[in-house]
Amino acid sequence: MDTAINNGDFQVDSRGKPIVLSGFEEVLQRVMIRVKTKLGSFVYDKNLGSEIYTLKDVTENLNDKALAIVRRAIVDMCGVTADSAKVSRVEDKIIIKIYVSSGEESGEVELTI
Numbered sequence: 001m002d003t004a005i006n007n008g009d010f011q012v013d014s015r016g017k018p019i020v021l022s023g024f025e026e027v028l029q030r031v032m033i034r035v036k037t038k039l040g041s042f043v044y045d046k047n048l049g050s051e052i053y054t055l056k057d058v059t060e061n062l063n064d065k066a067l068a069i070v071r072r073a074i075v076d077m078c079g080v081t082a083d084s085a086k087v088s089r090v091e092d093k094i095i096i097k098i099y100v101s102s103g104e105e106s107g108e109v110e111l112t113i
Contacts, residue, residue: 002026005033024105027080031100032109034073049073053113055087055094062087062094070098079103 004011004019011019021029039049050073058065066085074080079102086097098109 002029005029024102024107027077027102027105028100028107028109030077031070031074031080031082031098032111034077035070035096035098035109036111039073052096052111055096056113066096066098074100 001020001022004021004025013019034048035050035052037049038053039051040046042048050069052066052069052073055062055066055069063085066087067082070082070085074082081101083099083101083106085099088095094113096111096113098111100107100109
């Protein structure tokens with residue numbers, strides 16, 4: 001179980017209590033954290049994170065490069081697979097949709113860099 005995070009802060013319910021995630025929702029959040037965290041920046045685990053921020057300088061094969069980066073970031077998440085990634089540019093931002101599966105469940109994680 002994990003506490004839901006939204007925009008860098010704990011997400012709370014109508015009573016102000018933290019929302020708890022479990023199951024596949026927790027998997028999606030952990031994928032998001034691993035991909036969005038800059039590789040090497042977490043002092044307690046220098047292997048946690050990704051180099052997704054390097055996509056800002058890439059102009060070709062964005063989807064393939066994003067998928068490779070995501071797969072490296074989640075390599076130690078047993079049973080979790082990054083199936084595909086779709087990258088789009090909107091003005092000066094990059095939006096990445098990551099399609100993930102675990103067992104019979106699948107879902108999408110979206111992040112902006």
